[in-house]
Amino acid sequence: MTSADGRFRIGLLGHGTVGAAFAELLPRRAERIAAITGLRPGVVGVVTRSRGDFDALLEQSDLIVELIGGIEPARAWVTRAIRAGRHVVTANKQLLSQHGEELWALAREEGVQLRFEAAVAGVVPVIRVLTESLAAAHIERIHGIVNGTTNFILSEMARTHASYEQALTEAQRLGYAEADPTDDVSGRDAAAKMAILARLAFDTPVHLDQVVCEGIERIGPDDLEHARDLGLGLKLIGTAERVDGGLSVRVHPAFLYSRHPLASIDGPFNAVTVESESITEITMSGPGAGGPQTASAVLGDVISAMIPPASTPETSERLPIVSDVVSAFYLHLDVVDEPGVLSQVTGVLGTHGISVKSVVQKGLGHNARLVMVVHPVLESRFFAALEQFADLPAMRTAPRAIRVIEEDFTQ
Amino acid sequence: MTSADGRFRIGLLGHGTVGAAFAELLPRRAERIAAITGLRPGVVGVVTRSRGDFDALLEQSDLIVELIGGIEPARAWVTRAIRAGRHVVTANKQLLSQHGEELWALAREEGVQLRFEAAVAGVVPVIRVLTESLAAAHIERIHGIVNGTTNFILSEMARTHASYEQALTEAQRLGYAEADPTDDVSGRDAAAKMAILARLAFDTPVHLDQVVCEGIERIGPDDLEHARDLGLGLKLIGTAERVDGGLSVRVHPAFLYSRHPLASIDGPFNAVTVESESITEITMSGPGAGGPQTASAVLGDVISAMIPPASTPETSERLPIVSDVVSAFYLHLDVVDEPGVLSQVTGVLGTHGISVKSVVQKGLGHNARLVMVVHPVLESRFFAALEQFADLPAMRTAPRAIRVIEEDFTQ
Numbered sequence: 001m002t003s004a005d006g007r008f009r010i011g012l013l014g015h016g017t018v019g020a021a022f023a024e025l026l027p028r029r030a031e032r033i034a035a036i037t038g039l040r041p042g043v044v045g046v047v048t049r050s051r052g053d054f055d056a057l058l059e060q061s062d063l064i065v066e067l068i069g070g071i072e073p074a075r076a077w078v079t080r081a082i083r084a085g086r087h088v089v090t091a092n093k094q095l096l097s098q099h100g101e102e103l104w105a106l107a108r109e110e111g112v113q114l115r116f117e118a119a120v121a122g123v124v125p126v127i128r129v130l131t132e133s134l135a136a137a138h139i140e141r142i143h144g145i146v147n148g149t150t151n152f153i154l155s156e157m158a159r160t161h162a163s164y165e166q167a168l169t170e171a172q173r174l175g176y177a178e179a180d181p182t183d184d185v186s187g188r189d190a191a192a193k194m195a196i197l198a199r200l201a202f203d204t205p206v207h208l209d210q211v212v213c214e215g216i217e218r219i220g221p222d223d224l225e226h227a228r229d230l231g232l233g234l235k236l237i238g239t240a241e242r243v244d245g246g247l248s249v250r251v252h253p254a255f256l257y258s259r260h261p262l263a264s265i266d267g268p269f270n271a272v273t274v275e276s277e278s279i280t281e282i283t284m285s286g287p288g289a290g291g292p293q294t295a296s297a298v299l300g301d302v303i304s305a306m307i308p309p310a311s312t313p314e315t316s317e318r319l320p321i322v323s324d325v326v327s328a329f330y331l332h333l334d335v336v337d338e339p340g341v342l343s344q345v346t347g348v349l350g351t352h353g354i355s356v357k358s359v360v361q362k363g364l365g366h367n368a369r370l371v372m373v374v375h376p377v378l379e380s381r382f383f384a385a386l387e388q389f390a391d392l393p394a395m396r397t398a399p400r401a402i403r404v405i406e407e408d409f410t411q
Numbered sequence: 412m413t414s415a416d417g418r419f420r421i422g423l424l425g426h427g428t429v430g431a432a433f434a435e436l437l438p439r440r441a442e443r444i445a446a447i448t449g450l451r452p453g454v455v456g457v458v459t460r461s462r463g464d465f466d467a468l469l470e471q472s473d474l475i476v477e478l479i480g481g482i483e484p485a486r487a488w489v490t491r492a493i494r495a496g497r498h499v500v501t502a503n504k505q506l507l508s509q510h511g512e513e514l515w516a517l518a519r520e521e522g523v524q525l526r527f528e529a530a531v532a533g534v535v536p537v538i539r540v541l542t543e544s545l546a547a548a549h550i551e552r553i554h555g556i557v558n559g560t561t562n563f564i565l566s567e568m569a570r571t572h573a574s575y576e577q578a579l580t581e582a583q584r585l586g587y588a589e590a591d592p593t594d595d596v597s598g599r600d601a602a603a604k605m606a607i608l609a610r611l612a613f614d615t616p617v618h619l620d621q622v623v624c625e626g627i628e629r630i631g632p633d634d635l636e637h638a639r640d641l642g643l644g645l646k647l648i649g650t651a652e653r654v655d656g657g658l659s660v661r662v663h664p665a666f667l668y669s670r671h672p673l674a675s676i677d678g679p680f681n682a683v684t685v686e687s688e689s690i691t692e693i694t695m696s697g698p699g700a701g702g703p704q705t706a707s708a709v710l711g712d713v714i715s716a717m718i719p720p721a722s723t724p725e726t727s728e729r730l731p732i733v734s735d736v737v738s739a740f741y742l743h744l745d746v747v748d749e750p751g752v753l754s755q756v757t758g759v760l761g762t763h764g765i766s767v768k769s770v771v772q773k774g775l776g777h778n779a780r781l782v783m784v785v786h787p788v789l790e791s792r793f794f795a796a797l798e799q800f801a802d803l804p805a806m807r808t809a810p811r812a813i814r815v816i817e818e819d820f821t822q
């Protein structure tokens with residue numbers, strides 16, 4: 001597919017923030033890339049949703065860089081590029097988390113590379129590390145902060161005691177959140193990335209719809225404040241881990257003890273921790289988004305595609321996807337301060353086999369606030385207790401619960 | 412070179428902690444590797460310094476794993492393996508920091524792979540990220556904690572207020588330091604690793620002897636204590652950075668502000684931060700040593716060597732190696748508390764154009780202790796002032812200085 005004249009021709013799909021940054025970065029690094037690969041790369045044409053002829057561009061390209069995003073026309077164009085024997089580099093997490101298996105299979109069949117470092121955690125090279133450095137590692141668990149928008153919002157709430165709405169407005173003002181932030185704050189963007197990471201780490205097909213997902217919309221400043229009393233920090237955490245011979249993939253707000261390697265990741269950064277018996281753990285962090293940063297990840301993939309390849313191998317496992325797992329929880333109850341209420345609360349906990357690790361009680365006039373951390377318990381059991389709490393007449397507001405990632409994270 | 416029978420034959424040199432861990436790990440992961448590569452790897456023989464026939468082993472191997480360490484016979488055997496067309500995977504930082512260029516050139520000539528992820532920062536995949544993900548990035552600076560022994564000792568001193576000697580003894584008891592710890596505590600082990608990282612990141616030949624190096628032997632518990640007052644943490648930091656069109660590579664104790672991504676790396680861990688305009692920064696951390704961890708890094712390289720290759724490209728730059736750079740410093744002076752002394756001190760600072768950022772003064776009977784942080788200044792200029800301080804009659808003990816890595820590390 002490579003031009004005989006020493007040029008390597010790149011067809012660019014999309015010309016938004018990342019596309020424009022890529023088109024700007026490539027010529028500045030072309031000489032160095034020529035020294036490494038023997039070929040000088042250049043963009044031969046750009047096609048967007050509304051402009052340009054894809055077939056004509058494909059015809060004259062050695063490799064397609066897909067930065068349009070979303071399912072269509074990205075899916076159709078990537079498919080046609082692969083069928084035409086072209087390598088593809090993409091940053092499209094939605095496409096891969098929903099149609100990855102079909103595209104990876106097609107790429108293996110056609111003997112071309114489909115690379116996607118920029119789809120997860122921006123410039124943090126987690127895809128390469130999982131597929132190459134840790135190709136044969138028996139991975140136990142991945143924890144990730146894979147959405148910079150929500151990490152910025154939670155950092156801002158912790159730092160300035162702002163409300164969720166205020167922090168979101170600040171994120172929008174600084175360009176860290178879009179006008180419609182739903183995809184980020186609902187956890188759905190993070191869920192797509194965790195589906196891709198889980199697929200690679202556990203060698204099992206994982207679809208976006210199989211990822212259990214909860215966003216940060218209901219987090220309040222007092223959650224962060226009480227948490228501080230307990231020595232915890234709050235993050236939107238993606239988790240993929242082996243559970244009883246199965247695989248659990250989920251995204252939800254979670255408290256971390258301050259010693260956890262992800263606890264110090266603040267602002268619009270991303271970070272991923274990979275745990276396995278033989279490696280103990282590796283943590284990687286860096287900017288999760290931004291045009292130049294994501295373009296740099298795309299460029300790393302382009303160079304790798306210019307040098308002989310490793311394609312995503314077929315999955316050889318079919319771990320069952322587990323949705324009910326064991327977790328510690330932070331529990332926040334506002335109750336009427338009258339005799340018998342505390343015993344009702346402990347009664348509900350006892351019925352469900354939930355034991356308390358630490359508790360802070362505050363009087364508030366006729367009301368009392370109980371903030372506690374409970375020991376790990378099966379989530380379904382904890383949620384059953386939560387429903388019972390909601391039904392207690394002494395409850396002043398709806399009970400609130402947030403998962404806690406335990407201090408013994410390396411065990 | 413690959414056996415026709417679907418086996419991939421590995422000749423193992425060395426059978427110490429890492430060699431034994433590799434021999435144990437390989438069979439457990441062989442099936443997965445066969446699924447990825449189509450070949451089943453196995454160790455066909457082991458040769459150590461004192462036992463076995465290297466030539467016979469080479470003859471029957473597709474790839475040589477060199478875990479003997481040191482210069483000879485490692486250099487001769489690696490050279491002969493490459494000349495015989497065998498891929499080589501090594502963890503030997505001494506060999507590569509002193510004879511890397513000749514070995515990399517030979518590997519390019521012979522068209523074989525020479526991989527060395529395990530030579531730097533154990534399981535932290537910094538070699539792969541530098542040579543692949545960031546192959547064409549214009550890197551500005553690398554900061555690394557690349558020696559787990561010294562990081563454990565400094566963490567222990569900070570945590571328990573132990574002396575250097577006590578912390579070293581504890582490190583030896585836990586197996587984090589060797590009976591003769593000279594190579595680690597002098598910074599020479601870290602210097603070898605920084606030479607390798609600098610070579611890859613800045614595409615310039617760097618020899619171990621060109622790395623400016625200072626160890627941790629003279630650090631005292633009060634350095635750590637005063638530093639805490641100033642909001643700083645102490646690490647043995649390796650730095651490689653562009654300076655005025657040249658390259659500075661050095662290892663020395665340095666204070667970090669608490670927001671620096673390396674400030675939270677405690678215990679026997681390693682971490683590396685890579686800074687560049689287009690990526691902002693990436694930080695990677697993980698265990699820096701340990702048999703199974705290092706063996707896992709070796710295994711990642713073996714798998715990559717089984718799949719078509721990227722070899723270390725020839726250097727295309729010849730940046731001059733710079734040894735005098737600008738740095739902020741922490742300065743500790745014990746002086747006689749009498750009139751005129753403070754003006755002598757400020758006089759010396761003024762003569763050398765050194766300005767003070769923050770200062771803490773404590774009375775100690777007839778003596779006074781001045782602990783300050785000075786703004787960045789050319790090191791030669793600062794050391795000239797330090798010599799002048801040592802000559803002042805009012806000086807009670809030798810002045811002590813430690814570099815400070817500034818808060819604006821992302822600039």
